[in-house]
Amino acid sequence: MLIGSIEAGGTKFVCAVGNEDYQVQDKISFPTTTPDETLAKTRDYFKQFQLDALGVASFGPIEIRKSSPKYGYVTNTPKAGWRDTNFIGQLKRTINVPMAWTTDVNGSAYGEYVMANLANEKLDSLVYYTIGTGVGAGAVIDGNFLGSAGHPEMGHTFVKRHPDDLQFKGVCPFHGDCLEGLVSGPTFEARLGQKGETVPADHPVWDIMAYYIAQAALQATLIIRPDKIVFGGGVVSPALLEKVRQQFTTLLNDYIELPPLSQYLVRPVVANNGSATLGNFALGYKELTR
């Protein structure tokens, strides 16, 4: 059996094929340019293979309601040229296999969920946050994605501001100081005029970041009550995550019982940003057996 995966990011596409054991057999990556060019390249890539199913995880916002005439579209994205793109429709010109369609973060969430369960963690639910160029999250509950009217946009909730950060306006073009406006990668340039990669570990900005990310984890915890929260994306280093756990402990103040935070607030199990590819294999496979 051969299952395809498309991880459609705002800067690059990653296409891969694998088998029902989620082993990657081939993988390529190319920059995201125009929809026509990028999706043609995608179709060309998969022409080489006899796919049985395909899982697609895309940047958003996307239409996920099967009842909508725009199911399979990237909708009102700020990404130039991609607004109202019939993503799945363009694939179907040449690819005629069952297809799963979800958000990039849902793809990653599903990959982490499947891997945890393969490793016998027995999770019923999992939330996956990415904190990178943007902030987003997906959630899997009993094998299904959270969100019926649309997919979650957890990166745009508001949080209590840190007392040492009150002057910072935030970088979200829609909301200013929503979560994404306060903790996405570009906030380092906005706050300090330098990239996050170059900020020393003892800089106070890390405590500010951890304070906000801990509140995001608290929102997901108290609203969804998941079994585990995974943090991917370039911003969340192990050192930052440890600070997040500390702030989370202080903020939660033992209000509910949770697993040890070293098992509850974690980095991805799948290395090298591979969660989504793996999740896509599993989602494609699921379409086949539906």
Place this chain on the structure above:
Amino acid sequence: MLIGSIEAGGTKFVCAVGNEDYQVQDKISFPTTTPDETLAKTRDYFKQFQLDALGVASFGPIEIRKSSPKYGYVTNTPKAGWRDTNFIGQLKRTINVPMAWTTDVNGSAYGEYVMANLANEKLDSLVYYTIGTGVGAGAVIDGNFLGSAGHPEMGHTFVKRHPDDLQFKGVCPFHGDCLEGLVSGPTFEARLGQKGETVPADHPVWDIMAYYIAQAALQATLIIRPDKIVFGGGVVSPALLEKVRQQFTTLLNDYIELPPLSQYLVRPVVANNGSATLGNFALGYKELTR
């Protein structure tokens, strides 16, 4: 067919019996005293009837995981005497019918969900907030409750503080200025030294309340993506809810598409706090047909 309902609140218990059309046939209410006394009264009440099933919605926190040896317990509640009470166990001494067990707010959420669907609203999901003595919320998604590791505690997330309210420390004994600490009924006494009922409609505190409640609605919206959010509880008058809709519109800034807010952020359909009783009938009935 006769279905029982127990709405176990921190100040009073409401017990009722109804039929499979959710019509109330008898109802009583008595103060919540000690667990032994209150649950004996409850058993006595139902002795009069030949129940087929029972739905129980209780104040919390409660244990809802069927796999737990404490399933059916009220757990670490601050309510005097009720910590670690085997609620369902005490009922089972004399009541031997299928029983549903969930939180008070889940019971209300389910009642609103069932009524909306009976009225042909075709909801897949609904969130019910109560803003009264405390703040809590429950969510129904495709007929099931949100929360696998435990039930939601949405009343204890943090929000961005209002610029005119920065001095107020909040009243939550666990978190200070979490949502409950900022918008529950007792915050009127804490902020103004008078009960909410007596505060004039043009007082600026209503804008502060609306700002926070709108952020709660935004968290639920962006995290769960429900079809509808219902606000019950003594604090949320129609006038306050209208202010909430205005603040919500400003904060969301058209980031996602939603139904008209007059249909999306609403008061309960069921009058006189009856949502939970009705939800309990439906949940009891569901146990029977499971």
